[in-house]
Amino acid sequence: MSTVNKTPDGVSRRGVLKGGTGAFAGLLISAWLPPLVPRSAAADAVAAGRGAADAGGGFGAFVRVGHDGHVTVISPKIEMGQGVQTGIAMMVAEELEVGMDQVSIEEAPPSALYIDSLLQFQATGGSSSTRFTWEPLRKAGASARTVLIQAAAIRWNVAPSQCHAERGVVFGPAGQTADYGSLVDAAAALPLPTEVVLKRIEDFKLLGKPTPRLDTPDKVNGKARFTIDLQIPGMLVASSLTCPVYGGTLRSVDEGAARQVPGVRDVIKLANAVAVTASNFWACQQGLKALRIEWDLGEHATGDSLQLDKALLAASSGDGVVAKHEGDIVAALGNAKSQFEAVYEQPFLSHSPLEPMTCVAHVRSDACELWVGTQAPMFAQAGAAKISGLKAEQVIIHNQLIGGAFGRRLESDFIFQAVDIARQVDYPIKLIWSREEDMTHDRYRPHYVDRLNAALDDTLRPVGWDHRIAGASVIAQFIGKLPDNGIDADAVETSIEPIYALKHLQVRYVREEPKVIPVSWWRGVGPLRATYALESFIDELAHNASADPVAYRMDLLQAQPRAQAVLKLAAEKVGWDQPLPAGTGRGVSVANVFGSYIATVVELQMHGERGLRINRLVSVIDCGFVTNPTSVHSQIEGGTLFGLSAALFNEVLIEKGQVMQNNFHQYRQIRMSDAPPVEVHVINSLETPGGVGETGAVPIAAALVNALHAASHARVRRLPLSRSGYFTVQGAMA
Numbered sequence: 001m002s003t004v005n006k007t008p009d010g011v012s013r014r015g016v017l018k019g020g021t022g023a024f025a026g027l028l029i030s031a032w033l034p035p036l037v038p039r040s041a042a043a044d045a046v047a048a049g050r051g052a053a054d055a056g057g058g059f060g061a062f063v064r065v066g067h068d069g070h071v072t073v074i075s076p077k078i079e080m081g082q083g084v085q086t087g088i089a090m091m092v093a094e095e096l097e098v099g100m101d102q103v104s105i106e107e108a109p110p111s112a113l114y115i116d117s118l119l120q121f122q123a124t125g126g127s128s129s130t131r132f133t134w135e136p137l138r139k140a141g142a143s144a145r146t147v148l149i150q151a152a153a154i155r156w157n158v159a160p161s162q163c164h165a166e167r168g169v170v171f172g173p174a175g176q177t178a179d180y181g182s183l184v185d186a187a188a189a190l191p192l193p194t195e196v197v198l199k200r201i202e203d204f205k206l207l208g209k210p211t212p213r214l215d216t217p218d219k220v221n222g223k224a225r226f227t228i229d230l231q232i233p234g235m236l237v238a239s240s241l242t243c244p245v246y247g248g249t250l251r252s253v254d255e256g257a258a259r260q261v262p263g264v265r266d267v268i269k270l271a272n273a274v275a276v277t278a279s280n281f282w283a284c285q286q287g288l289k290a291l292r293i294e295w296d297l298g299e300h301a302t303g304d305s306l307q308l309d310k311a312l313l314a315a316s317s318g319d320g321v322v323a324k325h326e327g328d329i330v331a332a333l334g335n336a337k338s339q340f341e342a343v344y345e346q347p348f349l350s351h352s353p354l355e356p357m358t359c360v361a362h363v364r365s366d367a368c369e370l371w372v373g374t375q376a377p378m379f380a381q382a383g384a385a386k387i388s389g390l391k392a393e394q395v396i397i398h399n400q401l402i403g404g405a406f407g408r409r410l411e412s413d414f415i416f417q418a419v420d421i422a423r424q425v426d427y428p429i430k431l432i433w434s435r436e437e438d439m440t441h442d443r444y445r446p447h448y449v450d451r452l453n454a455a456l457d458d459t460l461r462p463v464g465w466d467h468r469i470a471g472a473s474v475i476a477q478f479i480g481k482l483p484d485n486g487i488d489a490d491a492v493e494t495s496i497e498p499i500y501a502l503k504h505l506q507v508r509y510v511r512e513e514p515k516v517i518p519v520s521w522w523r524g525v526g527p528l529r530a531t532y533a534l535e536s537f538i539d540e541l542a543h544n545a546s547a548d549p550v551a552y553r554m555d556l557l558q559a560q561p562r563a564q565a566v567l568k569l570a571a572e573k574v575g576w577d578q579p580l581p582a583g584t585g586r587g588v589s590v591a592n593v594f595g596s597y598i599a600t601v602v603e604l605q606m607h608g609e610r611g612l613r614i615n616r617l618v619s620v621i622d623c624g625f626v627t628n629p630t631s632v633h634s635q636i637e638g639g640t641l642f643g644l645s646a647a648l649f650n651e652v653l654i655e656k657g658q659v660m661q662n663n664f665h666q667y668r669q670i671r672m673s674d675a676p677p678v679e680v681h682v683i684n685s686l687e688t689p690g691g692v693g694e695t696g697a698v699p700i701a702a703a704l705v706n707a708l709h710a711a712s713h714a715r716v717r718r719l720p721l722s723r724s725g726y727f728t729v730q731g732a733m734a
Contacts, residue, residue, distance in 0.1 A: 027065040027184040029144045029192070030113075063092055063140045065148070069168045069181035071096060071103045073137070076114040076122070077129040078107065078375060079215055080402035080409070081638075082693040083631035084129040086213040088137060090627060094206045095141030095199060097165040098180075105214065107399040110377040110392075123376040125410055126525065127594035127691025130627060134689050135198075142196040144187075151186035152178045201625065201686060210630045215401070227358040227373050227400045228432060235360065236265055238421050238429040239284035240275040242441050245297040245657035246517050248272060254292035261287045268421050275421045281432055300657040303516035308447065308654065309345075312512050316343070316449040316470035320510035321486040323469075324496035327504030329455070332464045336455035340544055344452075344533040345718040348514075348652035349445035349522055350659075350667060355403025356438035357414035361421070362428035363388050368395045369428075372415055373402035380412040387419045406642070407521035410478075411443045439667060440659040444652055445522030446472035446514070448491070450533035455504065460545035461556065464504025465537075467495055470512050471529075472519045482511065493526030498534055499563055499592050500556040516654055523642060524697040527593035532719070535589040535702030540715065549588055549706065550576055562597045562622050563590055565683060570599040570620040573681055584615070585710025589699035594691030596623040600640065600699040602707040612708065612721075613729040617644075618679045619696060624687035632692050637678040639696025645670040647701035649722050668722075673730040 062074040073092050079085045089103045108114045108122075115121055118128040145165055152170035153160040155178065162173040168180045201208070218224040243249060253274050255267040263283030268275040276287035333339060360371035368388040374380045377397050385392040402409060418431040433441070448471035454462040473488035482488065487509050496507050522528075542552035550571045557564045567590045571577075576586060583606040590599040603616040619636050626632050649668040653660045661667040678696075701719060708726070709715050716724050 027144060027148070027188045029063040029140050063096070063137075063144050065096075065144055065180050065184050065187075067181045067184060069102070069179050071098050071168075071180075072106055073103060074106050074108050076108045076116065076133070078124045078373065078399055078402060079105075080124065080373065080375070080405045082129070082635060083213045083215075083628070084124070084693070085215065086211065087130055087627045087631060088133055089214060090206045090211060091133060091137040092141040094204055095138045096145045098168045100206065100211065100214070102168050108377075109399075110381040110395075110397055112378070121376065122378045123410060125375055125407060125521065127596075127694045129691075129693070130689045131595055131691055134627075138198050139196055142198055143192045146193050146196055147187040147190045148180055148183050150190055151183045152176075155183075155186065207627050208625065208629070211628050213631065224401055226355055226403045227360060227371060227430075228355055228403065230360050230371055230400070230430065232360055232362065232371070232428045232430070235362075235428040235430055236277045236279060236425075237281050237284055238268075238275050238277045238418070238431045239281065239288060239434060240270075240273045240417060240421070240431065240437065241288050241291070241293065242273040242417075242437065243295045243297065244440065245295070245301050247300050248298040248657075249296045250274060251294040251296045253294070257290040257292070258287040261290055266425055267291070268424050270417065270420055273417065275417075275431070277421070277425060277429055284432075285434065297657060300516045303514075303657045304655050305653045308514050308516065312447060312449050312470055313343075313345075315510050315512035316451045316468055318468075318470070318510045320468060320470070320508040322506065323487045323492040323509050324505060324507040326502075326506075327464055329464050329466050329504040329506040332455040332504040333453065333466065336463070337458045338456045338460070339453060340456060340541055341451075341453040342537055342540055343717060344450045344536055346448045346450075346529060346532060347650070347719060347723075348447045348517065348519075348654075349646055349650050350439055350442045350652050350661065351404075351406045351408035351445075351522065352439055352442070352664070352667060352669075353402075353404025353406060353408055356435055357408075357433040358431065359415045359418035360428060360430045361415075361418040363419060363423040366394065368419060368422075369398070370395065370415065370419070371398045371400055372418075373400040373405070373409060374412065374415065375402075375405055375407075375409045376412065380415050383412050383416050384419045387416055388423050406523040407525070408443065411520050413441075413443070435664075436662040440662050442652075442659075443477075443518045443520030446474065446519040448529055450495075450530075452533065452537050454537070454541060456541070456544075460541070460547075461552075462500070462502060462541060464502045464506075467505075467507045467533075468510060469495060469507065469530075470510040472513045473511050474519050474521055474525075476511075477519055478521075486511070490521075490526040491529070494530035494591070494593060495534065499560055499590065500538065500553075501559055516657055517652075517659065523639070524694045527591065528643070528694070528698045528701075531589065531591045531593065531698045532701045535591070535699065536705055536717065539587070539702070539706040539709070543709070553588070553590060557590075560592065560597075562687075563592055563599075566590065566597045566599040566620040566622050569681060569683065570601045570618055573620065573679065574601040574603060574616060574618045576601070583711055585707050585712070587703045587706025587708065587710055589702035589706065591699050593698050594695050595688070596621055596690030596692060596695050598622075598636075598695050598699055600703045602700070602703040604704070604707045604711055606711050607729045609712075610725045611727055611729045612711075614644075614674070614676050614704075616679070617676050617700075618681070619699075620681045620683065621692070621695065622683040622685050622687075623690040623692050623695070624685050625689050626682055626684075627689055629682060632682055633680045635692045636680045636696040639692075639694060639698075640678045640700050641670055641675055643697035643700040644675060644704065646697075647704050647719055647721065648674070648726075648728065649720050651720050651723060674728040
């Protein structure tokens with residue numbers, strides 16, 4: 001495989017490879033191009049901590065045209081239900097002039113070639129997939145098309161400009177035809193052009209058109225195989241019990257009764273867990289129940305939610321570290337006509353994906369082979385190598401379809417446990433965590449406290465505010481340390497660049513670690529955390545000014561025309577100016593996140609003092625050019641309902657150092673009877689594509705609590721609403 005070269009000033013070079021036999025036979029194109037959009041500060045912090053920025057690499061999105069004319073795209077992004085691989089295939093097919101039925105996707109292996117230059121490491125997350133691949137993959141497809149046409153032109157002794165391609169066939173000026181498969185060997189001998197001309201948007205045949213997802217048919221008919229479905233020759237199933245208190249260890253275990261359970265093969269002791277291998281999952285679970293385990297619960301066995309909440313609330317009054325300072329907020333507050341202060345609290349959250357943590361592992365003397373769905377394959381590979389005692393290149397990862405992740409599979413703890421078990425036996429194992437194990441040993445979204453104090457002018461509009469954010473550092477846990485500046489860039493993201501015009505702004509980060517449980521990324525990451533506080537606060541300021549919440553926002557968004565556009569359309573679609581009956585109210589939230597603009601409006605009806613029913617839910621998004629409207633609609637629908645579940649019901653509580661929520665009866669998800677259809681409206685745009693996968697989840701919580709206030713005059717500042725006694729009333733679908 002050719003190396004990827006980068007000049008110091010970032011000028012891209014492209015190489016073409018001619019494969020001999022096997023998987024790489026045919027024409028193979030690789031490309032590296034710098035990103036079109038800026039990285040987040042959180043991505044830079046992670047890269048610096050992990051050393052990813054110094055890992056070399058580049059962009060290895062390989063496009064392969066086989067001798068049969070079939071096109072294979074080696075995707076740098078994992079498919080976990082967001083439809084990204086369909087979008088990637090569309091980009092290549094559009095420029096290469098082939099149909100979607102002529103394209104298939106393969107997962108990229110762990111490699112620095114596939115480092116996401118937005119995230120700064122090889123990963124799927126941060127709604128970066130389309131933003132990252134938009135230009136490079138199209139150029140890779142266009143490069144392949146260019147050399148294939150040139151090869152045909154040479155064969156026919158005509159100018160390339162006299163030829164064109166369509167559905168994998170090159171057409172010549174005199175009616176000549178040659179399919180791509182017959183041209184790949186000649187094309188592979190040609191140098192790629194230094195520049196390629198991409199199609200104009202108005203000439204697109206695929207991009208921008210509703211397109212069925214490639215993965216849908218097999219998921220519907222049951223052919224799709226996730227990690228939990230895999231069967232490897234000689235494999236046994238494994239399951240584990242990990243110490244119920246984070247940081248605790250295994251003291252002793254009596255395994256006698258477990259070994260008597262039919263189907264049980266081995267009992268494996270780990271530093272903080274016990275695993276059973278057996279012929280099936282049921283036998284594993286019965287074997288685990290038969291174990292007599294004594295744990296050393298460690299120093300966190302007395303921790304509980306009440307202690308954690310008090311500590312975090314107290315920390316939020318501290319000075320912390322200044323993350324952003326513009327103007328003079330101290331003087332602005334001192335000279336303000338009035339001030340307005342509010343404190344918002346958000347709980348720990350579990351990821352709880354439909355597919356629990358699962359990994360197939362086979363550790364041999366010469367290799368460690370893993371079949372697993374991971375969002376960060378290079379990190380998984382490095383950790384597995386360390387545990388198995390092998391070199392990184394001896395760890396082979398077969399990345400699988402993911403049955404839900406939401407950030408959970410950016411972590412590799414379950415993979416490392418599988419490797420630790422597999423290295424102690426002489427057969428492959430499929431580790432499956434039970435739902436209870438999965439939920440009580442998650443890597444949780446931190447709880448946060450946002451303390452805001454606004455300086456208001458004589459019209460009760462903010463001229464600035466002081467914003468203190470207290471919470472754990474996900475970045476520090478992910479990379480092993482807090483950046484030297486003392487700021488968790490994810491925790492302050494969006495808050496340091498609020499969408500509203502402010503002359504004076506100070507944002508401070510106060511780190512307060514829970515220690516009792518580990519924390520990690522959760523769908524929507526920093527922008528979701530920030531938007532709840534900011535959009536709840538701006539709504540309170542509007543009501544404090546006796547102003548219409550939409551008009552109040554529009555006035556503060558003069559420098560944000562795209563934000564104004566989504567807000568205006570959302571208000572129009574929901575009929576914002578139309579009167580509502582008593583006990584019914586509308587709430588709105590608007591945000592600029594992941595390169596997209598989104599506004600969401602919730603209309604809800606009160607039933608008594610605490611019952612509520614959502615009658616309408618409208619979202620308007622400007623995500624730049626829409627590569628696949630089908631995916632955009634589905635992602636906004638899914639993300640919105642995902643965020644709504646959390647805002648209504650979700651909270652992780654701790655008692656005696658242990659997570660109390662162990663299944664969905666205690667960690668409720670939204671039901672069909674709770675939610676109306678999500679009305680999605682997409683603004684046509686020619687801007688560079690923005691992110692969508694996490695965007696829908698961002699504004700919904702603030703829109704919900706703002707609607708609750710409009711309907712009942714009750715202002716809830718701590719999520720979820722169920723904590724304050726609110727419940728959903730069935731019948732919303734009627």
